[in-house]
Amino acid sequence: MDRDLHHQTVQRALELGRGTDPAVLPEIIALLRFPSTEVRRLAASAIAKLAPFGADPVAAIPALVPVALRDAHPQVQQYALKALKCFGHHAAAHLADLDDLTNNPHAKDYVRRAANSAATAIREAVRLQQENARHKCLRCGCETTAEEHARSQQAFQRSFCDSCFDEVYLDRRNFDAKVELSKTITAKAGTLVQSDGERLIADWLAAHHIAYRYDERYRILNGHAIRPDFYLPELDVYIEYWGMDTADYKIGMLKKQQLYQQEGKRLISIHPPDKPHLDTLLRRKLALFGYTIPPA
Numbered sequence: 472m473d474r475d476l477h478h479q480t481v482q483r484a485l486e487l488g489r490g491t492d493p494a495v496l497p498e499i500i501a502l503l504r505f506p507s508t509e510v511r512r513l514a515a516s517a518i519a520k521l522a523p524f525g526a527d528p529v530a531a532i533p534a535l536v537p538v539a540l541r542d543a544h545p546q547v548q549q550y551a552l553k554a555l556k557c558f559g560h561h562a563a564a565h566l567a568d569l570d571d572l573t574n575n576p577h578a579k580d581y582v583r584r585a586a587n588s589a590a591t592a593i594r595e596a597v598r599l600q601q602e603n604a605r606h607k608c609l610r611c612g613c614e615t616t617a618e619e620h621a622r623s624q625q626a627f628q629r630s631f632c633d634s635c636f637d638e639v640y641l642d643r644r645n646f647d648a649k650v651e652l653s654k655t656i657t658a659k660a661g662t663l664v665q666s667d668g669e670r671l672i673a674d675w676l677a678a679h680h681i682a683y684r685y686d687e688r689y690r691i692l693n694g695h696a697i698r699p700d701f702y703l704p705e706l707d708v709y710i711e712y713w714g715m716d717t718a719d720y721k722i723g724m725l726k727k728q729q730l731y732q733q734e735g736k737r738l739i740s741i742h743p744p745d746k747p748h749l750d751t752l753l754r755r756k757l758a759l760f761g762y763t764i765p766p767a
């Protein structure tokens with residue numbers, strides 16, 4: 472390279488390294504590809520200095536990684552490794568490569584130490600990031616503390632702050648109470664059900680001596696609390712009667728059906744138009760699960 476040009480480029484790299492404006496990052500990245508070892512080393516050093524000022528990790532890391540791992544000059548590698556270290560958890564995807572370099576007996580000792588130091592710092596940054604992961608209350612949007620998150624996660628599989636936790640808990644309890652109150656239809660077996668469709672199902676099950684539990688407390692399927700209409704413990708089959716027709720209800724229905732499917736649960740869905748041929752339908756669906764029901 473022309474000596475004057477080289478001198479100018481080195482000066483420019485030094486100048487960029489002294490600045491605090493992350494917008495010059497593309498110019499520095501271009502210097503990482505210069506034939507001059509000195510320029511590449513200064514460029515890597517400049518990126519490290521800009522990292523705390525918000526240099527974009529998405530641009531910086533892919534430019535640094537090949538230099539850190541494979542630059543022809545070990546000293547340039549060392550500086551690029553130091554720069555990678557400054558990007559903390561953003562560089563987590565490259566930990567395996569850094570470990571390989573740490574353990575590579577052909578690499579210079581100081582390069583291996585720099586790789587090890589970068590990997591250690593990046594791992595620590597990842598750990599801290601996970602520890603401080605922020606969760607927002609699903610109801611009011613405020614940030615939940617780690618304790619609030621843990622507690623509401625356990626109860627509802629959701630993040631709620633303490634005051635919303637109580638509200639949600641009460642809502643849930645009122646909902647349960649409302650469901651109890653709406654069970655006003657008595658099936659033959661004495662079970663109080665919520666609708667005519669459910670009564671038909673309960674009666675059919677009783678007539679065929681199939682044991683069932685109706686509207687049990689919540690069961691947790693895949694982290695979601697759901698409440699099946701009917702559960703047949705001897706056959707390990709769930710029956711849901713999808714009696715309502717509102718949009719909200721249908722969204723809930725699809726979600727619930729998906730959960731059953733994901734968990735490999737055996738679900739029989741009954742809809743209001745099925746009521747007149749409930750007998751045929753239940754026989755056919757139970758037969759799919761291997762159960763032949765003798766005529767009543």
Ligand SMILES: [Zn+2]
Nearest residue numbers: 608611632635
């Ligand atoms: Zn809240």
